[in-house]
Amino acid sequence: xxxxxxxxxxxxxxxxxxxxxxxxxxxxxxxxxxxxxxxxxxxxxxxxxxxxxxxxxxxxxxxxxxxxxxxxxxxxxxxxxxxxxxxxxxxxxxxxxxxxxxxxxxxxxxxxxxxxxxxxxxxxxxxxxxxxxxxxxxxxxxxxxxxxxxxxxxxxxxxxxxxxxxxxxxxxxxxxxxxxxxxxxxxxxxxxxxxxxxxxxxxxxxxxxxxxxxxxxxxxxxxxxxxxxxxxxxxxxxxxxxxxxxxxxxxxxxxxxxxxxxxxxxxxxxxxxxxxxxxxxxxxxxxxxxxxxxxxxxxxxxxxxxxxxxxxxxxxxxxxxxxxxxxxxxxxxxxxxxxxxxxxxxxxxxxxxxxxxxxxxxxxxxxxxxxxxxxxxxxxxxxxxxxxxxxxxxxxxxxxxxxxxxx
Numbered sequence: 001x002x003x004x005x006x007x008x009x010x011x012x013x014x015x016x017x018x019x020x021x022x023x024x025x026x027x028x029x030x031x032x033x034x035x036x037x038x039x040x041x042x043x044x045x046x047x048x049x050x051x052x053x054x055x056x057x058x059x060x061x062x063x064x065x066x067x068x069x070x071x072x073x074x075x076x077x078x079x080x081x082x083x084x085x086x087x088x089x090x091x092x093x094x095x096x097x098x099x100x101x102x103x104x105x106x107x108x109x110x111x112x113x114x115x116x117x118x119x120x121x122x123x124x125x126x127x128x129x130x131x132x133x134x135x136x137x138x139x140x141x142x143x144x145x146x147x148x149x150x151x152x153x154x155x156x157x158x159x160x161x162x163x164x165x166x167x168x169x170x171x172x173x174x175x176x177x178x179x180x181x182x183x184x185x186x187x188x189x190x191x192x193x194x195x196x197x198x199x200x201x202x203x204x205x206x207x208x209x210x211x212x213x214x215x216x217x218x219x220x221x222x223x224x225x226x227x228x229x230x231x232x233x234x235x236x237x238x239x240x241x242x243x244x245x246x247x248x249x250x251x252x253x254x255x256x257x258x259x260x261x262x263x264x265x266x267x268x269x270x271x272x273x274x275x276x277x278x279x280x281x282x283x284x285x286x287x288x289x290x291x292x293x294x295x296x297x298x299x300x301x302x303x304x305x306x307x308x309x310x311x312x313x314x315x316x317x318x319x320x321x322x323x324x325x326x327x328x329x330x331x332x333x334x335x336x337x338x339x340x341x342x343x344x345x346x347x348x349x350x351x352x353x354x355x356x357x358x359x360x361x362x363x364x365x366x367x368x369x370x371x372x373x374x375x376x377x378x379x380x381x382x383x384x385x386x387x388x389x390x391x392x393x394x395x396x397x398x399x400x401x402x403x404x405x406x407x
Contacts, residue, residue: 020064020075022066022068022069022071022073023071023073023191023192023193023194023195023236024066024069024071024073024193024194024236024242024245024246025066025068025069025071025194025245025246025249026194027066027067027068027069030064030065030066030073030075031064031065031066031067032062032063032064032065032075033063033064033065033294033297033298034061034062034063034230034297034298034301035060035061035062035063036060036061036227036230036333036336036337037060037061038058038059038060038336039058039059039060039061039231039232039332039333039336039337039361040056040057040058040059040232040332040336040360040361040362041056041057041058041059041078041081041232041233042056042081042232042233042360043231043232043233043328043329043331043332043333043359043360043361044090044233044328044329044360045360046353046354046357046358047357047358047359047360048357048358049358050358050363050364050365052358053358053359053360053361053362053363053364054361054362054363056360056361057081058361059076059077059078059081059232060076061074061076061077061230061231061232062074062075062076063075063230063237065290065291065294066242067287067291068287069242069245069246069287070239070241070242070245070285070287070290071193071236071237071238071242071246072218072236072237072238072242072294073191073235073236073237074191074232074234074235074236077191077232077235079191081232082168082189090126090148090185090328090329091126091127091129091153091351091353092129092351093127093129093154094350094351094352095350095387095390096390097386097387097389097390101260101261102129102130102133103133105130105260106130106133106134106137107137109134109180109182109212110134110137110138113180113210115134115138115140115179115180116138116139116140117138117139117140118138118140118141118178118179118180119140119141119142119143119178119179119180120134120135120140120141120142120143120178120179120180120181120182121142121143121144121145121176121177121178121180121181121182122134122142122143122144122145122181122182122183122184123145123146123169123181123182123183123186123200124145124146124169124183124184124185124186124187124189125144125145125146125149125164126146126148126149126184126185127148127149127150127153127154128144128146128149128150128151128153128154128156128162128164129154130182130184131144131162131182132154132156132158132159132162133156134182135156135158135161135162136156136157136158140158140161141161141162142158142161142162142163142178143162143163143164143165143176143178144162144163144164144165145164145165145167145168145169145173145176146164146165146166146167146186147166147167147168148166149164149165149166151164151166169186169196169199170199171199171202173203174199174202174203175203176203177203177204177205177207177209178209179209180209180210180211180212181200181204181209181210181211181212182211182212182213182214183200183211183212183213183214184213184214185214185215185216186215187213187215187236187238188215188216188234188235188236188237188238189233189234189235189236190235190236191235191236193236193246194246194249194250197246197247197250197252198250198251200250201250201251201252201272204272205272206272206274207272208271208272209272210255210269210270210271211252211269211270211271211272212267212268212269213243213267213268213270214265214266214267215238215243215265215266216229216234216237216238216264216265216266217238217239217240217259217263217264217265217266218237218238218239218242218266219239219240219266219285219293220263220264221237221297222293222294222296222297223293223296223297225297225300225301225304227301227304227305227333227334227337228330228331228333228334228337228383228407229329229330229333230333230337231329231332231333233329234329238266239266239285239290239293240257240266240281240283240284240285241284241285241286241287241290242290243257243266243268244257244268244280244281244284245284247268247270248276248277248278248279249276251272251273251276252270252271252272252273252277253270253271253272253273253277253279254268254269254270254277254279254281255269255270255271256268256269256281257269257281257283257284258283259283261386262385262386264384264386305337305338308334308338308340309338309339309340312338312340312343312344313340313343315343315378315379316343320378320379321345321375321376321377321378321379322343322344322345322377322378322379322380322381323344323345323346323347323348323372323375323377323379323380323381324344324346324347324348324380324381324383325347325348325349325369325380325381325382325383325387325391326347326349326382326383326384326387327347327348327349327351327354327359327364327366328349328383330383330384330407331347331359331362331383332359332360332361332362334381334383334407335362336361336362341362341363341364344364344381345364346364346365346367346371346375346377347359347362347364347365347366347367348366348367348368348369348371348372349366349367349368349369350368350369350394352368354366355367355368369394369398370398372395372398372400372402373398373399373400376400376401376402377400377402378402378403379402379403379405380395380402380403380404380405381405381406381407382404382405382406382407383407384407385406385407388404388406391404392404
């Protein structure tokens with residue numbers, strides 16, 4: 001697996017790239033600036049054997065920048081690989097850190113929008129954790145739509161008030177609107193973004209239904225050179241400006257845009273309006289600022305990649321035992337982008353539904369944290385630094401003395 005910057009694009013692909021249409025604003029012509037070849041088309045589909053994991057289908061990531069709206073998308077994305085299913089394992093609610101964040105967010109939304117005895121629709125509800133939490137705390141009822149949902153996975157006293165639909169959201173679900181629509185960490189998996197948000201807007205009609213969306217913040221990815229957050233499933237990359245412009249273009253007034261969770265996540269709240277809104281939120285960056293962030297990423301990403309490659313090679317030369325904590329998409333991007341799968345022997349994760357499974361494209365078996373009591377690694381590379389205190393506490397409790405290295 002190789003990684004390189006797209007300073008030039010192969011001649012035979014030049015025309016198709018120049019003809020690429022931005023799925024966010026319809027502008028023709030996207031500027032490619034970063035590519036990673038031969039990466040697994042899914043990071044969170046759990047494989048039963050290392051052979052199946054290694055033979056998992058691969059695709060290419062070629063990020064293109066739209067200088068008209070600031071949106072970034074994977075030009076090479078093929079939606080035929082969007083095969084989300086019950087074995088797509090992205091549940092984060094096994095982490096106390098994440099659960100506290102989710103609880104605080106749910107309480108805040110309930111207070112702000114008076115979500116009590118209301119009907120809530122969640123698009124892309126994953127295994128249903130957050131929707132059930134909203135329904136528990138506010139005595140609400142709900143509908144969750146997601147092809148990977150597993151009804152009954154999450155135990156909740158609100159379960160009898162929530163209906164789960166194992167499907168991709170589309171026009172066929174326009175009847176499900178309720179009093180509040182939320183969508184968390186789904187929009188980045190959808191390439192026809194304007195089409196998707198327009199579908200949500202049409203479903204609301206002339207009703208006064210607030211919407212809440214949560215996605216990764218691409219400003220941080222660009223400025224922190226966070227290559228581990230660039231992978232095939234994430235075909236759409238938003239900043240505050242590109243996200244707000246999309247919602248305004250699709251018939252919403254943006255009421256709030258903000259960041260949370262260590263500034264990793266970007267949030268937007270909006271209301272449907274009859275006429276287009278030109279209200280710009282203070283957090284929105286200009287197109288010139290966005291172009292500068294892309295230029296910074298392009299100029300500096302290779303140095304960061306080389307630094308990590310050298311670090312892993314040094315650890316291997318010194319016979320250090322290095323493990324990765326966190327087996328999700330960041331881990332897959334970390335190992336495949338660096339092309340250093342052989343330098344990491346084990347990956348651990350707290351999600352019990354991942355244990356004993358194998359990582360697509362990587363082939364490593366996912367081990368429970370307790371494995372480290374016997375293995376006693378020299379280094380633990382943590383894929384998301386926000387979990388470092390939680391992980392250090394677990395290591396201390398298990399009697400594992402090691403250096404925790406945040407990515």
